Each structure stands twice: as C-alpha cells, then as structure tokens.
Amino acid sequence: MLSKEGIAKRIAKEIKNGYYVNLGIGIPTLVANYIPAGIDVVLQSENGLLGMGPFPFEGEEDPDLINAGKQTITTLPGSAIFDSAMSFGMIRAQKIDLTILGAMEVSEHGDIANWKIPGKMVKGMGGAMDLVASAKNIIVAMQHVNKAGESKLLPNCTLPLTGVKCIKKIVTELAVLDVLPEGGFKLIERAPGVSVAEIRNATLGKLYADDDVPEMVVE
Amino acid sequence: MINKVVGSAEEAISDIRDGSTLMLGGFGLCGIPENCIAALVKKGVKELTCIANNAGVDDFGIGLMLQTRQVKKMISSYVGENAEFERQLLSGELEVELIPQGTLATRCLAAGYGMPAIFTPAGVGTEIAEGKEVRNFNGKDYLMEYAFEADFALVKAWKGDTAGNLIFRSTSRNFNPVMAMAGKVTIAEVEELVEAGALDPDQIHTPGVYVHRIFKGNNYEKRIEQRTVRSRIS
Numbered sequence: 468m469l470s471k472e473g474i475a476k477r478i479a480k481e482i483k484n485g486y487y488v489n490l491g492i493g494i495p496t497l498v499a500n501y502i503p504a505g506i507d508v509v510l511q512s513e514n515g516l517l518g519m520g521p522f523p524f525e526g527e528e529d530p531d532l533i534n535a536g537k538q539t540i541t542t543l544p545g546s547a548i549f550d551s552a553m554s555f556g557m558i559r560a561q562k563i564d565l566t567i568l569g570a571m572e573v574s575e576h577g578d579i580a581n582w583k584i585p586g587k588m589v590k591g592m593g594g595a596m597d598l599v600a601s602a603k604n605i606i607v608a609m610q611h612v613n614k615a616g617e618s619k620l621l622p623n624c625t626l627p628l629t630g631v632k633c634i635k636k637i638v639t640e641l642a643v644l645d646v647l648p649e650g651g652f653k654l655i656e657r658a659p660g661v662s663v664a665e666i667r668n669a670t671l672g673k674l675y676a677d678d679d680v681p682e683m684v685v686e
Numbered sequence: 687m688i689n690k691v692v693g694s695a696e697e698a699i700s701d702i703r704d705g706s707t708l709m710l711g712g713f714g715l716c717g718i719p720e721n722c723i724a725a726l727v728k729k730g731v732k733e734l735t736c737i738a739n740n741a742g743v744d745d746f747g748i749g750l751m752l753q754t755r756q757v758k759k760m761i762s763s764y765v766g767e768n769a770e771f772e773r774q775l776l777s778g779e780l781e782v783e784l785i786p787q788g789t790l791a792t793r794c795l796a797a798g799y800g801m802p803a804i805f806t807p808a809g810v811g812t813e814i815a816e817g818k819e820v821r822n823f824n825g826k827d828y829l830m831e832y833a834f835e836a837d838f839a840l841v842k843a844w845k846g847d848t849a850g851n852l853i854f855r856s857t858s859r860n861f862n863p864v865m866a867m868a869g870k871v872t873i874a875e876v877e878e879l880v881e882a883g884a885l886d887p888d889q890i891h892t893p894g895v896y897v898h899r900i901f902k903g904n905n906y907e908k909r910i911e912q913r914t915v916r917s918r919i920s
Contacts, residue, residue, distance in 0.1 A: 537715070592814075
C-alpha cells in the first residue's frame with residue numbers, strides 16, 4: 468500500500484520532458500517534489516502564472532505572488548504572468564499537457580465528483596470544472612476508499628458531478644487504473660504487496676484485471 | 687489627454703447606490719481593491735451584488751462588507767475560509783451563485799470584448815448546466831454562458847497614469863484586467879499614480895479607454911492568506 472507521498476511519486480513517473488502541468492491541491496501538489504532529474508516541466512498556477520517556483524525563503528514572501536492555493540511562491544527563469552481569462556484560455560485550448568487533481572468519486576465511465584457534498588457547506592468548484600472539461604490528459608490522485616471504508620471507484624458517481632467522461636487514469640494507494648473508453652476500470656499496476664483480490668474488494672465499479680498484473684516500481 | 691483622476695476612494699465610489707452590481711478584482715486577498723472596499727463600508731451602501739472570484743476572509747477583503755451586511759448576492763467560484771459568509775449563507779441572508787473560475791473570467795472578457803456570450807465545456811453534464819443552452823461543435827458539447835453586466839468594476843493596479851492606463855504586478859493581475867474591461871463604470875485604484883507619458887505604451891496591460899476613474903490608493907495592507915516559506919538550510 469502506498470503513502471500519499473508514494474502516490475505522488477508514482478504519478479511523477481507519468482510526467483514527460485517538456486510538459487506543461489497543472490497540479491491541484493492535496494496529493495497533486497506533492498508531485499512537484501518527485502519530478503525526476505533531467506525532466507523539464509513548467510507548472511501552471513491557474514491564477515495566472517506559468518513557471519511556478521518553490522516557496523520563498525523566510526522574509527522574501529511577496530504578497531503579490533501567490534499560487535492557486537493562495538500560498539506564497541516564487542517565479543523561475545522563464546516564468547510568465549497573465550490574467551485569469553488567458554489562464555483558462557490556455558487550459559481550454561489544451562495547451563496544458565497534464566492535469567493532476569484529487570477526487571471524492573470517479574465512475575467507471577470517467578465521470579468525476581470533487582466539489583460538493585449535499586448537506587455540507589459548499590465552497591465552490593474553483594477551476595476544477597474548467598480543468599476537467601478541457602484537459603486532454605487528467606490523472607486523478609486519490610484514496611481508493613473513503614474514511615468510512617466505502618469504494619470511491621463506482622459504477623456511477625453519487626455526489627454532484629464536476630465533469631463527465633473526462634478521467635482516463637487513476638492512481639490510488641492500492642493501484643494504477645485506466646478508465647476504458649467503453650467503460651470500466653482496467654487494473655494496470657498493483658501497489659507493492661497488494662493483491663488483485665484486495666483491489667477488487669475495494670472497487671465497486673466494474674474492474675478488469677489480467678491474470679498477471681505487474682507490481683508498480685516506486686523508489 | 688483626458689484626465690481620469692479623482693481625489694479619493696470616497697469620490698470614486700460616490701455614485702454607487704443600494705442594489706448596484708459590482709465586480710471586484712483579486713484572487714483570494716491578492717490584488718483586491720482595498721481602498722474601494724473600505725470606502726464602500728464607510729458609505730454603507732446595501733443590497734449589493736458582488737462578482738468576485740472569492741469572498742475574502744472574515745476580517746479582510748469582501749469579508750468586511752459581509753460583516754456590515756452590505757452584500758445581497760455573491761457570484762464567485764470559491765468561497766471558503768470565511769465563517770461569517772457561511773453563517774449568512776446558511777441563515778438565508780446571503781445568496782450565492784457558484785460558477786467555474788474560467789467561466790467567471792471569460793464572461794468578464796466577453797463583456798470587455800463586446801461579445802454577448804461564450805461557449806465553454808466547463809460544467810457540461812453537471813448541475814450548473816441546468817437550464818442553459820448546449821451547443822455541439824465538432825462533436826463536443828459546450829454551454830452558452832452570457833457576458834456579465836456590471837454597473838461598476840473596482841480594480842487594483844500597481845501603476846496607473848492620469849489617462850487611466852494600468853500596469854499590474856505579478857499574480858495580483860489575476861481578474862483585474864478582465865474586470866476593468868467589463869464594468870459600465872470602471873474605477874481603478876493604484877499604488878503609484880503618474881502623469882500621462884510616464885509609462886511606456888508598450889508595457890500597458892489595460893488601456894485607459896476602459897478606465898473611467900483612477901486614484902492613488904493608500905495604506906495597502908496586502909494581507910497574505912497562506913504564508914508558506916522554505917528553510918534556508920536544505
């Protein structure tokens with residue numbers, strides 16, 4: 468079973484040289500720490516920055532320079548600043564190669580729910596609906612089951628949707644799965660020490676698994 | 687050159703009335719029109735509809751106008767981090783319309799570009815698509831979303847000149863340029879106000895044609911919402 472850092476490390480292996488990447492809040496943010504050496508990526512922050520750098524040194528925080536999580540950050544050589552409309556323009560026009568975000572539920576059709584729980588205070592979707600509707604390549608980083616032990620990989624989402632038929636890959640503490648175009652989750656890799664039966668048990672949606680599913684390699 | 691300068695925030699917002707629809711620039715607390723908000727609180731106008739990406743925090747930004755119950759409706763993409771907002775929403779005192787962040791920005795852009803509507807895939811198949819026209823282009827569905835109409839846009843820039851030309855700094859740019867273009871009346875507050883001619887025309891982000899009033903703001907707090915730093919030893 469993977470830790471949150473393990474999930475982030477596994478996802479980092481999906482990032483290719485030259486990618487422009489948008490990272491969501493939570494586990495996706497951790498992915499930035501594990502981008503392999505020799506891979507050049509540009510991180511987009513949807514409040515209007517390409518080329519997001521690390522947090523500033525203490526005393527060098529700039530209140531005018533934040534990321535989409537409202538954290539103080541820095542720029543890097545080659546960074547560019549733009550307004551919010553252009554930021555979502557480049558997302559809509561699919562200039563961003565990869566989007567990594569968290570989810571409450573994903574369905575076997577690739578639908579995602581991650582913004583609203585009926586009966587609870589709704590904070591809003593922020594940029595999530597724009598990102599999932601437009602991105603050509605989305606990886607969901609999430610726990611396989613919720614705190615109540617219920618599967619988050621479902622035949623259909625039960626929570627209000629963020630987007631439909633948009634998710635193609637999911638990385639959880641148990642597995643890497645693809646969402647098949649015709650519907651269903653295809654088991655691609657098992658987390659170290661996790662059996663296919665355990666993954667099947669934790670997956671409520673339709674799961675397709677070959678007889679021999681490789682164990683993932685995470686350093 | 688036409689002179690857009692007014693003497694103070696109070697003068698700039700003097701014709702904002704009860705029931706006005708306002709746009710307020712900023713992302714979180716970054717790049718918000720602090721002086722205009724303070725003047726609105728002082729003036730006490732009520733029943734305002736505010737179009738802004740966020741609703742501030744309890745004691746800063748739009749949160750100050752929520753404390754004084756001046757806001758009737760918020761149109762935003764994300765409204766966390768604000769207990770008073772939550773209380774007013776749950777008690778029914780405040781109306782909120784949540785819309786995707788890119789849709790929010792692009793509805794401003796459309797207004798500033800003179801286009802009545804946009805088509806965006808954001809929200810297709812979700813509850814925010816309810817009652818909206820869906821059009822299919824090249825095999826993909828898009829929602830039709832209308833350009834915003836706002837009586838006033840309140841924006842914050844870094845530098846501005848007497849002709850209303852604006853330059854923004856770093857990520858405090860965010861929604862400010864598109865909202866500046868979208869207001870029927872646009873009010874810009876700036877950290878540094880210079881004579882027309884002092885700014886390089888090639889560096890202007892918002893041309894003065896979009897700006898109706900400009901003033902030099904004072905005492906910017908620029909509160910940081912999430913102060914994150916790294917250690918020097920690493």
